Amino acid sequence: MEDKIRRIMSAVFGVPMESIDGLTSHQTLEQWDSLSHMKLVTALEEEFGVVFSDSEILELLSYPLVLLILSEKTGTPRR
Amino acid sequence: MNAPTYAEILSRNRELEQTVSGDPYRIAVVGNATTNLIKEILEYSLRSHGIAAEVQIGNYDNIVQDSYNFRNANAIVVFWELFNLLDGFQGSAPLLPTNDLEGLIAKTEAEIDLVLRNLSIRPLVLFNLFTADIFTYAYPGDLLLDKVASRLNAFAEGRAGRTVRFVDLRRIFMGLGIRNCLDLRQFYSSKSVYKVDFFRAYADHVLPFFLAANGRSRKVLILDCDNTLWKGIIGEDGFDGIEMNPTTADGAVFAEVQRIALSLGKDGVLLGLCSKNNPGDIDEVFGSHPDMQLRAEDLVIKKVGWSNKVSSLKEISQQLNIGLESIVFVDDSQFEVEMVRQQLPEILTLQVPTTISAFPGLLRDHLPCFLTLENTTEDRQKTAMYKQQETRQHLRNEFSSLEDYLASLEQRLTIFVNVDSTSARLAQMCQKTNQFNLTTKRYLEADVRRFLGQSDKLIFAFSLMDRLGDSGITGLSILSLDEALCQADIDVFLMSCRVIGRNVEYAFMDHLLSALQSRQIKKVTARYIATPKNEMARTFFDSCGFSVLTETPSTKEYLLVLECYHPRQLSYIEVVRGG
Numbered sequence: 001m002e003d004k005i006r007r008i009m010s011a012v013f014g015v016p017m018e019s020i021d022g023l024t025s026h027q028t029l030e031q032w033d034s035l036s037h038m039k040l041v042t043a044l045e046e047e048f049g050v051v052f053s054d055s056e057i058l059e060l061l062s063y064p065l066v067l068l069i070l071s072e073k074t075g076t077p078r079r
Numbered sequence: 080m081n082a083p084t085y086a087e088i089l090s091r092n093r094e095l096e097q098t099v100s101g102d103p104y105r106i107a108v109v110g111n112a113t114t115n116l117i118k119e120i121l122e123y124s125l126r127s128h129g130i131a132a133e134v135q136i137g138n139y140d141n142i143v144q145d146s147y148n149f150r151n152a153n154a155i156v157v158f159w160e161l162f163n164l165l166d167g168f169q170g171s172a173p174l175l176p177t178n179d180l181e182g183l184i185a186k187t188e189a190e191i192d193l194v195l196r197n198l199s200i201r202p203l204v205l206f207n208l209f210t211a212d213i214f215t216y217a218y219p220g221d222l223l224l225d226k227v228a229s230r231l232n233a234f235a236e237g238r239a240g241r242t243v244r245f246v247d248l249r250r251i252f253m254g255l256g257i258r259n260c261l262d263l264r265q266f267y268s269s270k271s272v273y274k275v276d277f278f279r280a281y282a283d284h285v286l287p288f289f290l291a292a293n294g295r296s297r298k299v300l301i302l303d304c305d306n307t308l309w310k311g312i313i314g315e316d317g318f319d320g321i322e323m324n325p326t327t328a329d330g331a332v333f334a335e336v337q338r339i340a341l342s343l344g345k346d347g348v349l350l351g352l353c354s355k356n357n358p359g360d361i362d363e364v365f366g367s368h369p370d371m372q373l374r375a376e377d378l379v380i381k382k383v384g385w386s387n388k389v390s391s392l393k394e395i396s397q398q399l400n401i402g403l404e405s406i407v408f409v410d411d412s413q414f415e416v417e418m419v420r421q422q423l424p425e426i427l428t429l430q431v432p433t434t435i436s437a438f439p440g441l442l443r444d445h446l447p448c449f450l451t452l453e454n455t456t457e458d459r460q461k462t463a464m465y466k467q468q469e470t471r472q473h474l475r476n477e478f479s480s481l482e483d484y485l486a487s488l489e490q491r492l493t494i495f496v497n498v499d500s501t502s503a504r505l506a507q508m509c510q511k512t513n514q515f516n517l518t519t520k521r522y523l524e525a526d527v528r529r530f531l532g533q534s535d536k537l538i539f540a541f542s543l544m545d546r547l548g549d550s551g552i553t554g555l556s557i558l559s560l561d562e563a564l565c566q567a568d569i570d571v572f573l574m575s576c577r578v579i580g581r582n583v584e585y586a587f588m589d590h591l592l593s594a595l596q597s598r599q600i601k602k603v604t605a606r607y608i609a610t611p612k613n614e615m616a617r618t619f620f621d622s623c624g625f626s627v628l629t630e631t632p633s634t635k636e637y638l639l640v641l642e643c644y645h646p647r648q649l650s651y652i653e654v655v656r657g658g
Contacts, residue, residue, distance in 0.1 A: 008086045010090075011086045011087075011089040011090040012086070012089060014089075014093060034269075035115050038113075038115065038269075038271065039085075039089070039116065042085050042116060042275045043085050043086040043089065046084050046085050046086065047084060047086055054264055057264065057265075
C-alpha cells in the first residue's frame with residue numbers, strides 16, 4: 001500500500017517516487033497546492049476504490065496522513 | 080483494453096509530453112466552474128493520437144475576460160455553467176423577482192454575444208450547451224432552471240459563428256448515468272461539480288472535433304460485399320438469392336447499412352468496395368438489382384477479384400493517394416478482418432457483428448471518426464473528382480508516355496494571387512495536406528487572413544481544370560518578401576494529393592518565380608522539412624534547380640538565384656490568371 005500511494009503521489013505531483021517520505025506534506029512539497037490536492041483525492045479514490053468524506057478530504061494533507069486514513073478505510077493493517 | 084485510471088493518465092501524459100513532437104496544438108478551457116481535472120485528460124487523449132496538445136485552463140469565472148485572451152489558442156472550450164450565473168443560482172432562481180431574473184438573463188445574453196463575437200476568429204470553439212440537469216434530473220418536467228437553460232441555448236445558437244460547435248453535455252450524462260457524472264463534495268467550497276469519469280467521457284466525446292481539426296478524420300469507407308452490403312453470397316446464392324430488401328427483416332438491416340454508407344458519401348466520405356468475387360457478378364448487382372440503394376456511381380473505387388484484401392487495400396490507398404490511417408474497412412469475415420487488423424493496423428477495420436441487428440448500430444457508433452469541421456464546395460464535389468481521377472488513371476494506361484497522357488488531359492492552371500475569398504480553403508489545405516507539402520506549416524484561416532493584409536507576403540493558389548473536370552483550389556504557396564534585399568522566401572508550397580503526378584507543380588513554380596522576377600527579386604530561399612508523410616516532396620526543390628545550402632536528415636535549406644532559373648514552360652499546361 002505504501003508503494004502504491006507513493007506511486008500515485010508521484011504521478012499527481014510530478015516528483016520522483018523516492019522523494020515521497022514521512023516528511024512529505026502540503027507544507028513541504030511546493031507542487032501540493034489546492035488544485036493538485038483535488039487531483040490527489042481523485043486519483044487515490046479511483047485507485048483504492050474508496051470515497052473520502054468531506055472532512056477526510058481536508059485531512060489528507062501529508063503522506064503519513066494519507067497512509068493512515070487509507071489504512072483505516074481499506075482495513076489494511078499498518079506495519 | 081481497459082481505460083486508464085486518472086493516475087495512469089497523469090503519468091503517461093508526462094511521458095507523452097516528452098515523446099510527441101510537432102507543432103503544439105493549444106486548447107484553452109474557459110469557464111465559470113472548476114474544470115482543472117480536464118487538463119491532463121484532454122492532453123493525454125490528443126497526445127495518444129500523436130497531437131502535441133497543450134491545454135490551458137482559464138481563470139475561474141473569467142469567461143468574458145478570457146475570450147480576449149488565449150490569442151494563440153487553436154481551440155477554445157467553454158464550460159459555462161448555469162448554476163454560477165449568480166452565486167447559488169441553482170437555489171435562488173425560483174425565488175428571484177421576475178425583473179431580477181430577466182435582468183440576469185439579459186446580462187448573460189449580452190455576455191454570450193460578446194464572448195461568441197470575440198471567439199469568432201478562433202479556428203474551433205466548443206461551447207457546452209447550458210443544462211440544468213445537474214440539479215433538475217429527478218424532476219418529471221421542466222423547472223424554471225431548465226427554461227432558463229433553453230432560452231440561453233436558443234440565444235447562443237443564434238449568435239454562433241461558423242467555427243463554433245455546441246456540445247450537448249446531456250449526451251455524456253446519458254452515456255454514464257448522471258449520478259456517475261456528479262460529485263458535489265467540492266461544489267460549495269470550490270464550484271466543482273463533475274467527477275473525473277465525466278471529464279474522461281467528455282474528452283472522448285469531443286475528440287473527433289480535435290482529430291478533424293488536425294486532419295485526422297477518416298476519409299474513405301471501403302466495404303466488403305457478401306454479408307456486408309447484403310445477406311448472402313452472390314457467387315452461391317445468385318442474383319435473386321441475396322437479400323437487402325428493406326421490407327424483410329434481414330434485408331432491412333442491410334438496406335440501412337447501405338443508406339448509412341450513402342449518407343456518408345453525401346457528406347464527402349469516399350466509398351469503395353473490396354470484395355473477393357467475380358467482378359461481373361458485383362457489377363450486375365450494382366447495375367441492376369432492384370433492392371440496391373448503393374449504385375456504381377456512388378463508388379470511387381472498386382477492388383473486386385481474388386487477390387488478398389491486404390494488397391487490395393494498399394492499392395486503394397495508393398490509387399486514391401490517401402493514407403491508410405484515413406480508411407475504414409468493413410467486412411464480415413473474421414479471417415479477413417484479423418488479417419487486415421494485423422497487417423494494416425492504421426486502417427480502422429470493423430467486423431460485421433454475428434447478431435446482424437447490431438450492424439447498423441456498430442456503424443453509427445463509428446460515425447464520429449468521419450467528422451469534419453468544414454463542408455467546403457470541394458468536399459461536396461470530392462466524390463465526383465475522385466471518380467474523374469479514376470478515369471484518368473484508366474486513360475493513363477492507354478498512353479505510351481506520361482507526357483502524351485498529360486497532354487491529352489488539356490490541363491488549365493488558374494492562378495490566384497492574394498485572393499481573400501479562398502482563405503478558408505487555403506487554411507484547410509494547410510491543415511490537411513500531408514504528402515506534397517514542403518514545409519507542413521499548419522496555418523489557420525486567421526493566419527491566412529493576416530498574411531493577406533501584409534505587404535511583405537504573397538499568397539499564390541491554383542485550381543486545375545482539365546477535360547474531365549475541375550479540381551477546385553488544390554495548390555498553395557505563401558511567400559515572404561524582403562524587397563529591400565531583393566529576396567523572397569518560400570514559406571509554404573503544397574499541393575493536394577488530387578493533383579499529384581501531373582507536373583502542375585512545375586508550371587506553378589514557373590509562374591511564381593516569374594512573378595517574383597517582375598518584382599525585382601533576385602534570390603529565393605526555400606526549405607524542405609521532412610515529416611513521416613512528405614517523402615514524395617523531398618527532391619522537389621532540387622528538381623526545380625534550387626541549390627542545397629545545408630542538409631540534415633530533417634531539413635534541407637535551398638537558395639535559387641533567379642536569373643539562373645530555367646523555366647520548364649510545359650507546353651501541355653495552359654496557365655491563366657484568376658480574379
